[in-house]
Amino acid sequence: MELGPFTDDPGYRAALDLDAASPLDGWAERFVIDEPDLIYLDGNSLGRLPRDAVDVLSHAVQGQWGGRLIRGWNDGWWELQLEVGELLAPVIGAEAGEVMVSDSTTVNLYKLALAALEARPGRRRILTDDLNFPSDIYVLESAAAHATGERQVEVVPSDGVEGPVEAIIAALDDDTALLCLSVTTFKSGYTYDVAALTAAAHRVGAMVVWDLSHAAGAVDQPLSAAGADLAVGCTYKYLNGGPGAPAFLYVRSDLQSELPSPVQGWFGHADPFALDLEFQPVDGIRRFHVGTMPILSLIGTRVGVALAAEAGIEAIRSTSVSLVGWAERLIDEVLVPRGFSFGSPRDPGRRGSHLSIGHPRAWQITQALIDQGRVLPDFRAPHFLRLGFAPLYTTHQEIHTAVHRLARVVDEGLWETYPQDTSAVT
Amino acid sequence: MELGPFTDDPGYRAALDLDAASPLDGWAERFVIDEPDLIYLDGNSLGRLPRDAVDVLSHAVQGQWGGRLIRGWNDGWWELQLEVGELLAPVIGAEAGEVMVSDSTTVNLYKLALAALEARPGRRRILTDDLNFPSDIYVLESAAAHATGERQVEVVPSDGVEGPVEAIIAALDDDTALLCLSVTTFKSGYTYDVAALTAAAHRVGAMVVWDLSHAAGAVDQPLSAAGADLAVGCTYKYLNGGPGAPAFLYVRSDLQSELPSPVQGWFGHADPFALDLEFQPVDGIRRFHVGTMPILSLIGTRVGVALAAEAGIEAIRSTSVSLVGWAERLIDEVLVPRGFSFGSPRDPGRRGSHLSIGHPRAWQITQALIDQGRVLPDFRAPHFLRLGFAPLYTTHQEIHTAVHRLARVVDEGLWETYPQDTSAVT
Numbered sequence: 001m002e003l004g005p006f007t008d009d010p011g012y013r014a015a016l017d018l019d020a021a022s023p024l025d026g027w028a029e030r031f032v033i034d035e036p037d038l039i040y041l042d043g044n045s046l047g048r049l050p051r052d053a054v055d056v057l058s059h060a061v062q063g064q065w066g067g068r069l070i071r072g073w074n075d076g077w078w079e080l081q082l083e084v085g086e087l088l089a090p091v092i093g094a095e096a097g098e099v100m101v102s103d104s105t106t107v108n109l110y111k112l113a114l115a116a117l118e119a120r121p122g123r124r125r126i127l128t129d130d131l132n133f134p135s136d137i138y139v140l141e142s143a144a145a146h147a148t149g150e151r152q153v154e155v156v157p158s159d160g161v162e163g164p165v166e167a168i169i170a171a172l173d174d175d176t177a178l179l180c181l182s183v184t185t186f187k188s189g190y191t192y193d194v195a196a197l198t199a200a201a202h203r204v205g206a207m208v209v210w211d212l213s214h215a216a217g218a219v220d221q222p223l224s225a226a227g228a229d230l231a232v233g234c235t236y237k238y239l240n241g242g243p244g245a246p247a248f249l250y251v252r253s254d255l256q257s258e259l260p261s262p263v264q265g266w267f268g269h270a271d272p273f274a275l276d277l278e279f280q281p282v283d284g285i286r287r288f289h290v291g292t293m294p295i296l297s298l299i300g301t302r303v304g305v306a307l308a309a310e311a312g313i314e315a316i317r318s319t320s321v322s323l324v325g326w327a328e329r330l331i332d333e334v335l336v337p338r339g340f341s342f343g344s345p346r347d348p349g350r351r352g353s354h355l356s357i358g359h360p361r362a363w364q365i366t367q368a369l370i371d372q373g374r375v376l377p378d379f380r381a382p383h384f385l386r387l388g389f390a391p392l393y394t395t396h397q398e399i400h401t402a403v404h405r406l407a408r409v410v411d412e413g414l415w416e417t418y419p420q421d422t423s424a425v426t
Numbered sequence: 427m428e429l430g431p432f433t434d435d436p437g438y439r440a441a442l443d444l445d446a447a448s449p450l451d452g453w454a455e456r457f458v459i460d461e462p463d464l465i466y467l468d469g470n471s472l473g474r475l476p477r478d479a480v481d482v483l484s485h486a487v488q489g490q491w492g493g494r495l496i497r498g499w500n501d502g503w504w505e506l507q508l509e510v511g512e513l514l515a516p517v518i519g520a521e522a523g524e525v526m527v528s529d530s531t532t533v534n535l536y537k538l539a540l541a542a543l544e545a546r547p548g549r550r551r552i553l554t555d556d557l558n559f560p561s562d563i564y565v566l567e568s569a570a571a572h573a574t575g576e577r578q579v580e581v582v583p584s585d586g587v588e589g590p591v592e593a594i595i596a597a598l599d600d601d602t603a604l605l606c607l608s609v610t611t612f613k614s615g616y617t618y619d620v621a622a623l624t625a626a627a628h629r630v631g632a633m634v635v636w637d638l639s640h641a642a643g644a645v646d647q648p649l650s651a652a653g654a655d656l657a658v659g660c661t662y663k664y665l666n667g668g669p670g671a672p673a674f675l676y677v678r679s680d681l682q683s684e685l686p687s688p689v690q691g692w693f694g695h696a697d698p699f700a701l702d703l704e705f706q707p708v709d710g711i712r713r714f715h716v717g718t719m720p721i722l723s724l725i726g727t728r729v730g731v732a733l734a735a736e737a738g739i740e741a742i743r744s745t746s747v748s749l750v751g752w753a754e755r756l757i758d759e760v761l762v763p764r765g766f767s768f769g770s771p772r773d774p775g776r777r778g779s780h781l782s783i784g785h786p787r788a789w790q791i792t793q794a795l796i797d798q799g800r801v802l803p804d805f806r807a808p809h810f811l812r813l814g815f816a817p818l819y820t821t822h823q824e825i826h827t828a829v830h831r832l833a834r835v836v837d838e839g840l841w842e843t844y845p846q847d848t849s850a851v852t
Contacts (some may be wrong), residue, residue, distance in 0.1 A: 032488070032492040034492060034493045035493075040495055042495065042496045045496050046491075046495060046496045046498070046499075048492070048495065049487065049488070049491045049492035053487065054487060054488060054492070057483070057487050057722070058484060058487075061475065061479065061480060061483050061484075061668075061726075062458070062475070062480060064669075065472075065475045065668055065669055066458040066460060066474070066475035066480070067460045067461075069466055069468065069472060069474065069802065070468045070471050070472045070802060070804075071802075072472070072669055073472075073669075077669060077670070103529065103530070103533060104529070104691075104716060104717030104718055104719075105717055105718070106689070106691040106692070106716045106717030107529060107533055107689065107691075107716055107717060110689050110716075114572070130703060133692075133701075134692060134695075134701050134702060134703055134705075135691050135692035135695075135717065137703055137705075138690035138691060138692065138695070138705040139689060139690055139691055139716075141690060141705065142687075142688060142689050142690045145688075146540070146572035146573070146688065147572070155703060234718070236718070242487075242491055242720075242721070242722055243490075243491055243498055243499075243503060243720075243721035243722065244503070244718040244719045244720045244721040244722075244724070245720060245722075246720055247717075261568075262568060262571075262572065263532070263533065263536050263565060263568050264564035264565055264567060264568045265530075265532040265533075265561050265564060265565055266532070266559075266560060266561035266564065269560075269561075269564070273807065274807060275559075275560050275806070275807060276560060277556060277560055277563055277581060279560075279563075279564040279567065290530060290532045290533055290536075290565075291530030291531055291532030291533060291561065291673075292530055292531070292660070292662070292670040293530075293670045294668075294670045294671060294672055294720035294722075294723030294724075295668070295669035295670040295723070296483070296668055296669065296670075296671075296720075296722045296723045296726055297720030297721070297722045297723040298670070298720075300487075300722055376495065376496060376497075378496075380701070381699065381700060381701060
């Protein structure tokens with residue numbers, strides 16, 4: 001099939017103009033791009049490798065681990081998860097000292113949800129929605145099981161695309177301990193108003209834990225200004241921290257010395273190397289440390305987060321809005337007439353940096369698009385292609401090309417030779 | 427000061443003979459050694475960089491993350507924590523399918539201790555000893571707080587060197603839910619008889635969680651043959667997995683489908699990519715997965731664990747016994763007359779691969795030994811030098827040189843110019 005660029009299409013020139021006008025024009029050069037004909041629309045699952053990371057990680061292995069050995073801990077490893085937290089804070093609208101890298105997103109959510117529940121004894125209800133990442137719901141059930149008293153997770157149903165804001169607000173009551181939502185939902189990309197939902201929860205005395213996994217490095221929903229209590233998120237998507245890069249957590253400053261850490265570890269001790277048998281929690285965000293961090297991965301995280309901090313969340317957000325709006329327009333013009341449905345919110349203020357498009361043959365189309373179309377999207381069951389637009393390196397021109405390649409996959413029936421199967425691991 | 431080698435000392439020749447007779451003679455060449463005059467006796471805190479890891483990690487960054495992007499998950503990342511677990515199993519005497527890499531040691535201990543407590547409802551007592559790593563005690567208190575019913579951690583006192591075996595056995599009763607011990611204790615190196623203590627706990631119906639952090643890759647205390655229930659451990663010490671490399675956990679095969687995972691995450695789901703709102707635990711060790719693993723660090727872990735597996739635990743253990751016995755002899759001959767005390771067990775069967783030696787000026791001596799003696803040991807409060815002997819790369823000759831350098835630091839009073847201070851981060 002023809003891979004383009006589809007220069008005869010009037011959209012081609014429009015895409016180039018949009019790229020030239022972007023505040024992040026040229027930033028793609030900060031990333032390693034081995035296969036220029038491959039269009040990567042999965043930066044919302046795993047961000048690209050920053051060029052800086054190649055030398056930094058090589059030095060981490062040979063210069064630091066190999067050369068400095070145990071002395072590496074005194075050279076900076078000990079404070080690294082706090083240092084990356086400081087870099088990340090402005091990107092997610094937090095204050096200095098409110099953010100730290102730690103564990104995986106799911107483990108962090110367990111810790112913070114459990115801390116929140118213990119801070120709201122006697123309240124039974126934990127609210128979330130059915131757009132949330134399923135792992136968040138699983139781990140809320142774990143936190144519910146291990147908190148004192150009776151607790152119960154309730155999943156507020158949505159229409160599958162838009163966050164059920166009114167139903168959530170109606171459900172909040174004085175028996176609600178905790179509201180947990182993804183700022184940007186993983187499938188449709190619906191993006192909550194963090195300040196409005198936080199205020200609604202606070203009106204009934206409930207705490208909120210936000211999951212920023214699909215939002216950090218893409219949307220601007222400031223946490224501190226919204227009075228957000230607690231948040232977690234991953235760094236391997238739009239923050240380009242590397243495969244499985246360690247996650248982060250946010251605790252509002254006034255809560256840090258009020259909440260005990262539910263998983264006490266020596267990294268959260270006031271004097272870790274006293275090696276005292278009694279746990280004395282340190283003040284500040286550091287108390288939510290548990291154990292030793294995976295340093296090589298954390299060094300990769302630092303590079304990715306530093307790039308996002310350098311670009312600035314304003315430029316990131318405006319670029320994202322432009323990319324997503326451009327993709328929406330092309331989907332409507334080119335793909336909806338070919339049988340695709342638009343599976344994401346229409347309000348630019350209520351979505352993140354990815355879009356889902358539905359098609360009954362989505363699995364087969366995804367395989368053909370990868371193999372023959374040289375476009376890497378995500379498949380999400382039961383019948384969605386998820387297209388991620390990474391503000392730091394995806395271009396309007398790439399989106400134009402990708403949409404037209406997808407049209408050709410359909411027009412030429414290239415998906416028909418692929419079996420129907422949903423066992424994807426992407 | 428003179429750095430040696432101290433070829434006039436009769437021990438010098440004896441050391442060379444011992445090295446030549448070692449089944450692991452020459453294995454040091456498998457590791458990057460940048461400073462040949464530096465004697466590294468802290469491989470029990472952070473193991474050296476395996477030569478293989480340099481290329482493997484470079485490929486992981488550029489070839490896999492940079493080149494394969496999200497496709498890396500299908501190329502092997504998804505199963506990697508299980509694959510490393512399979513490599514590690516024979517090194518710790520476990521069966522295939524009983525070991526997995528996951529999270530940090532402290533988080534794993536939280537998960538398994540909580541699972542064990544929930545499997546022993548109505549029993550109040552959690553026993554450990556005061557030789558255990560303090561973080562283990564902190565996190566046992568967390569597990570106690572979050573398990574159902576009243577639970578209480580009790581720390582059995584020791585003499586500071588030997589495990590209080592009789593007192594532990596006397597303390598075990600039908601109100602004991604859980605016994606948690608370090609197989610090899612972090613300071614004195616006392617090493618428990620895993621089979622004997624497991625049997626004693628089982629006689630009263632208690633579960634046991636073993637912490638192998640200071641034992642894995644150094645001692646041979648097989649888990650499966652001992653009927654051990656549960657175990658955790660780190661991979662950055664004798665397993666040479668890299669700084670903060672992810673930890674491992676062991677669950678005896680018949681317990682795997684009996685115990686629920688207390689921190690449910692999507693990696694432990696029977697069908698993770700169904701993204702079902704209901705948690706359905708997978709059978710087998712995989713259910714104790716939580717979230718996405720730090721892949722770069724995990725790839726480093728794989729290299730280190732593969733080396734230990736290749737060397738084999740029999741050769742590792744016999745080399746360790748020889749190195750530690752040799753160090754003991756030199757400490758007795760050279761250092762005890764200079765005011766050092768021997769702070770580790772005397773029975774070769776009851777210790778791991780490190781020794782602690784006490785001295786009232788241990789902090790200052792440690793600083794002088796590092797700066798002027800070119801030996802890297804660990805300091806452990808209040809007054810111990812901890813000397814680790816990594817079976818894969820420490821040589822008898824290095825131990826001979828290090829002991830004589832330490833003697834010179836004392837004889838020449840080189841420590842006297844260093845301030846007394848215990849704020850070490852090593």
